[in-house]
Structure formats: structure tokens, C-alpha cells
Amino acid sequence: MTVLLRAQAAAAGGQWPVVVVGAGPSGVTAATLLAQYGVRCLLLDRWNGVYPQPRAVHLDDEVYRILDRLGVAKQFSAISRPSEGLRLLDRQHEVLAEFRRSHADGVHGYPQANMFDQPELEQLLRDELERHSAVTLLGDAEVTEVSQDGHGRVRVDFTDRRTGAHESVLATYVLGCDGANSVVRSSIHARMRDLRFEQRWLVVDIATDVDLDQWEGVHQVCDPRRAATYMRIGLARYRWEFQLCEGETAADFGSVQDVAPLIEPWTASVALTDLELVRVAEYTFRAQISDRWRDRNVFLLGDAAHLTPPFIGQGMGAGLRDAANLSWKLAGVLAGDLPADALDTYEAERLPHARFVIRLAKLVGVAMTRGGRAGNLMRRLLAPRVHQIPGIRARVLDSETALLRRSSLVLRPRVSRSLVGRLCPNAVLADDRRLDDVAGRGFAVVVAAEPTATQASSIRRRGAVTVVAEPGTELGDWLSRGRARAAVVRPDRTVLYATRDLDAAIRALPGFQATAAAAHAGPRATEAS
Ligand SMILES: O=C(O)/C=C/c1cccc(O)c1
Numbered sequence: 001m002t003v004l005l006r007a008q009a010a011a012a013g014g015q016w017p018v019v020v021v022g023a024g025p026s027g028v029t030a031a032t033l034l035a036q037y038g039v040r041c042l043l044l045d046r047w048n049g050v051y052p053q054p055r056a057v058h059l060d061d062e063v064y065r066i067l068d069r070l071g072v073a074k075q076f077s078a079i080s081r082p083s084e085g086l087r088l089l090d091r092q093h094e095v096l097a098e099f100r101r102s103h104a105d106g107v108h109g110y111p112q113a114n115m116f117d118q119p120e121l122e123q124l125l126r127d128e129l130e131r132h133s134a135v136t137l138l139g140d141a142e143v144t145e146v147s148q149d150g151h152g153r154v155r156v157d158f159t160d161r162r163t164g165a166h167e168s169v170l171a172t173y174v175l176g177c178d179g180a181n182s183v184v185r186s187s188i189h190a191r192m193r194d195l196r197f198e199q200r201w202l203v204v205d206i207a208t209d210v211d212l213d214q215w216e217g218v219h220q221v222c223d224p225r226r227a228a229t230y231m232r233i234g235l236a237r238y239r240w241e242f243q244l245c246e247g248e249t250a251a252d253f254g255s256v257q258d259v260a261p262l263i264e265p266w267t268a269s270v271a272l273t274d275l276e277l278v279r280v281a282e283y284t285f286r287a288q289i290s291d292r293w294r295d296r297n298v299f300l301l302g303d304a305a306h307l308t309p310p311f312i313g314q315g316m317g318a319g320l321r322d323a324a325n326l327s328w329k330l331a332g333v334l335a336g337d338l339p340a341d342a343l344d345t346y347e348a349e350r351l352p353h354a355r356f357v358i359r360l361a362k363l364v365g366v367a368m369t370r371g372g373r374a375g376n377l378m379r380r381l382l383a384p385r386v387h388q389i390p391g392i393r394a395r396v397l398d399s400e401t402a403l404l405r406r407s408s409l410v411l412r413p414r415v416s417r418s419l420v421g422r423l424c425p426n427a428v429l430a431d432d433r434r435l436d437d438v439a440g441r442g443f444a445v446v447v448a449a450e451p452t453a454t455q456a457s458s459i460r461r462r463g464a465v466t467v468v469a470e471p472g473t474e475l476g477d478w479l480s481r482g483r484a485r486a487a488v489v490r491p492d493r494t495v496l497y498a499t500r501d502l503d504a505a506i507r508a509l510p511g512f513q514a515t516a517a518a519a520h521a522g523p524r525a526t527e528a529s
Pocket of ligand 1: 058083099231311312313
């Protein structure tokens with residue numbers, strides 16, 4: 001990552017291939033993934049440095065896999081804590097429903113639920129970004145307007161917050177990763193659609209060396225008088241969230257003594273002097289989704305495109321999923337490898353998935369907080385049903401499948417409908433490496449048997465790698481369960497096509513030549529600045 005003088009940043013580009021607005025988790029992820037393909041990016045952020053307040057505390061194994069693509073999975077394991085899962089509790093803290101998450105490395109190669117401190121994760125992401133000379137990060141740069149000239153040029157106006165000077169740069173593409181109050185969103189006249197959920201909650205972070213000795217997962221207390229969430233997010237760090245009552249504000253809870261009655265069910269045996277109140281803040285939890293995520297060369301990602309109530313811990317991950325979905329398509333289009341309409345699939349694929357996640361989060365939120373007979377009835381009906389769902393993540397994939405089938409980057413699968421649109425497992429291969437390590441940043445073709453020399457060279461010519469999945473191995477079983485002998489896997493590890501006919505799979509492979517050079521350099525071979 002280069003840090004240029006402001007004037008140079010404006011001048012150097014002439015026209016930047018990509019300007020990313022907002023250096024939160026979605027923006028830094030998008031910039032890093034683009035840089036891995038050699039795409040030059042200018043990353044503008046209104047703050048200088050990582051935003052210090054923790055917001056997200058959880059990510060799942062699919063998102064962990066994106067961290068691996070970024071090159072920070074190992075470092076993340078050192079700052080995160082696998083969780084046992086999610087429990088819905090009644091007012092007396094009796095378990096209504098439980099979703100267990102495995103600590104073992106599962107199908108994606110990582111624990112299924114992971115707790116962390118967001119500023120620590122963001123610092124990791126920034127440290128990794130620094131290794132990429134293709135990215136220029138400008139802090140204290142407040143974007144004021146984004147406008148398109150109709151000839152493929154986007155002008156980004158920003159103010160230097162230190163000097164008040166107005167500057168502007170030109171870009172081919174702009175990614176609006178500038179959060180809930182996105183200026184990029186307003187600039188493209190997109191509007192947040194309200195999905196009718198708005199609640200004020202108190203967020204309390206406490207540090208203590210005393211082990212609170214609780215079930216090591218997320219506790220969701222369903223209580224219309226005072227719904228609550230509890231979770232351990234670090235060795236000595238705990239997070240609570242409480243729905244605020246009418247008239248209450250964070251100012252009413254400024255000390256450990258003030259929050260003591262709220263946290264008492266979890267801390268009864270601990271002296272208040274052993275608890276340090278790290279922070280207390282009020283948040284309004286909302287469910288919203290932008291009515292469009294793109295206007296020509298301008299895209300919205302993360303909280304600029306969707307706001308998810310935190311009750312299933314999927315908010316930040318949704319932004320990383322956006323970045324993982326869009327970055328390779330954008331790199332492919334910029335390199336001339338993919339047709340421009342590949343970019344249409346971004347909103348088509350991500351919006352329904354994000355909407356599904358928001359609805360699920362809202363359902364849990366309503367079950368936690370709805371009062372009266374209707375609320376009790378809902379909880380009684382919901383709990384056993386929710387139990388039947390194998391897991392929130394599995395449903396998320398179901399909905400993604402339905403959606404991807406409609407997009408132009410997914411061909412009509414003749415044989416295996418069950419694999420297409422799902423993530424390919426990050427299976428351990430014969431040489432003990434995982435699929436993601438072998439597939440790198442390009443396409444992969446997973447095949448049930450060694451291809452012929454001609455087939456192997458066609459795959460290579462299209463910039464993809466071949467992964468042989470022997471029968472009886474994890475990947476071989478996955479293919480045969482999907483009644484396929486070949487699967488084309490996109491750079492974001494989503495299955496594009498699955499078939500019994502390898503030649504048909506090869507024909508379905510888009511050439512990804514310009515990016516192949518980066519892909520074959522391997523996931524860790526990034527440039528140092
Ligand atoms: O589904 C899980 O395992 C975790 C859910 C979660 C995580 C963080 C905060 C929450 O309110 C729920």
C-alpha cells in the first residue's frame with residue numbers, strides 16, 4: 001500500500017481503475033482482493049486510522065474463508081475465539097432452542113462461529129493491505145459527491161478534513177463502502193428500503209480476569225420486558241446487549257454499579273470490583289436494504305447496501321461476502337476477461353441473500369422482544385421449528401443457490417442442481433493442502449478422474465487449475481453426492497457449473513487469463529510495498 005501526498009493521489013490517477021469509498025471491513029476487503037489481481041485502487045476514508053469502537057463480534061466459517069483469501073486467517077485465529085453457538089433462552093434462562101457450532105475445522109476449514117474484537121480485526125486487515133503497492137489509502141478524506149459523466153468516468157469529490165481543501169479524482173469504477181449514511185448511495189439516488197425493524201439497544205463491554213463460567217456461546221434472552229444478549233468475545237472480554245426501555249439512554253448506565261442489575265444473571269458470583277466497564281453505548285438496530293446496489297459504474301457494498309440487526313451475528317460478514325462476490329468480477333471485466341454484464345450478477349446474487357439474512361435476524365429479534373400473548377405464541381411456535389433447521393448457515397446457502405441459478409454467470413446445470421450456487425468445500429486434498437490453497441485466485445475445475453492431456457491443457461489455457469477429487473475422499477464424495485463428475489468453481493468458491501461431462505464443464509469455463517498470472521502466483525505471493 002502506498003500512502004501518497006494528497007495532491008499526488010489526485011494527480012497520479014488521471015483515472016483510477018477503482019476508487020473505494022470507506023476503509024471499514026468491506027472497503028479494505030474489496031481493495032485487498034482487487035490488489036491481489038493487480039488492480040490499482042484509491043481507498044478514501046473520512047477517518048485517519050481504524051475506527052476504535054467495536055461493533056461486530058462474530059463471523060462464521062464461510063467468512064473466515066474470505067479472511068484466508070485476504071491472507072489473514074492465521075493471524076485471525078490468534079485474536080478470535082471459537083464459539084459453541086447460539087441459544088434462545090426464556091425469561092428464566094431456560095433453553096428454548098440451541099444451534100450448536102463445531103469448533104473443529106469443518107467443511108470450510110475453520111470453526112463455524114468465531115468471536116472477536118472488531119478494531120483488532122480491522123487492524124489486521126489494514127496491516128495486510130499495506131503489503132499491496134496497488135492500493136493507495138488516503139485518510140481524513142471525506143467524500144462529498146460521486147458523479148458519472150455517461151462515458152464510463154466517475155468523478156469523486158472529497159474534502160481534506162485537515163485543511164478543508166476540496167479535491168477530486170476520476171475513476172472507472174467506484175465502490176461505496178461508506179456505511180449506513182452512505183454518500184455514495186445518495187449520489188446514485190438509491191434509497192434504503194425500511195424492512196420495519198427499529199429498536200434502541202444498550203451495548204455494554206466489560207473486561208474481567210474472572211471466568212464468568214457460562215455456556216461459551218451467544219445467549220439470547222427472549223423477554224419482552226428486557227430482551228438481552230450475552231457473549232464472551234475474548235479471553236477477558238464480555239459483551240452484553242439490552243433492549244432499552246422508553247425514556248432510558250446510555251447515560252443511565254455509566255458505571256459498573258448502574259449495569260450490575262442487568263448483568264447480574266451472568267455475574268452473580270463475581271465482585272463488582274473485578275469488573276471493568278470498557279464502554280457503554282446506545283445503538284439503534286435497524287433492518288434496511290437499498291433499493292438498488294448499482295448505478296452503471298458505481299456499486300454499493302456492506303452497510304451502504306444493507307443493515308442487519310445483530311441477532312444472528314451476520315452483519316459485518318455480509319459486507320465481506322459482497323466484496324468477495326464483486327472483486328473478481330470487477331478484476332475480470334477490467335482485464336477484458338469477462339463481459340461487462342458479469343457485473344449485473346453482483347446485485348442479482350447478493351441482494352436476495354442479504355435480504356434473507358436480514359429477515360432471519362429480524363425474526364430472532366422479534367422472537368426476543370415481542371410482548372403479550374402474540375409474543376408468547378410466536379416463541380412457542382418458533383422454538384421447535386427453528387430447532388428443525390440444521391443451522392442458520394445452511395439456510396443461507398439454500399437461498400443463495402436459488403438466486404445464483406438465475407444469474408448469467410451460472411449456466412443452466414443439466415445434471416447437478418444441488419451443487420450449483422453453493423460453496424465448494426475447502427476440502428483437504430491428497431497432498432494435505434486444502435482446495436483454496438491449490439485453486440488460488442482463479443477458477444478451478446474439480447474432477448472425479450484425471451483429465452486427458454487435451455482436457456488438462458484446455459483447462460490451463462483458460463487460466464484455471466484442475467483439482468482431482470478421488471472417489472472416497474471428502475471432495476470425491478461431495479461430487480458424487482451431487483451426481484456430478486466435474487464442477488467449475490469460481491474464484492469466490494461458488495460452484496458455477498456441475499455436470500457428468502468434463503468437456504461441457506470446460507466449455508463453461510470463462511477464460512480468466514489476465515488474472516491467471518496473479519492466481520498462479522498463489523494466495524500468499526502478494527507484492528510488498
Ligand atoms: O449463530 C451463531 O453462532 C452466532 C450468532 C450471534 C453472534 C453474535 C451476536 C449475536 O447476537 C448472535
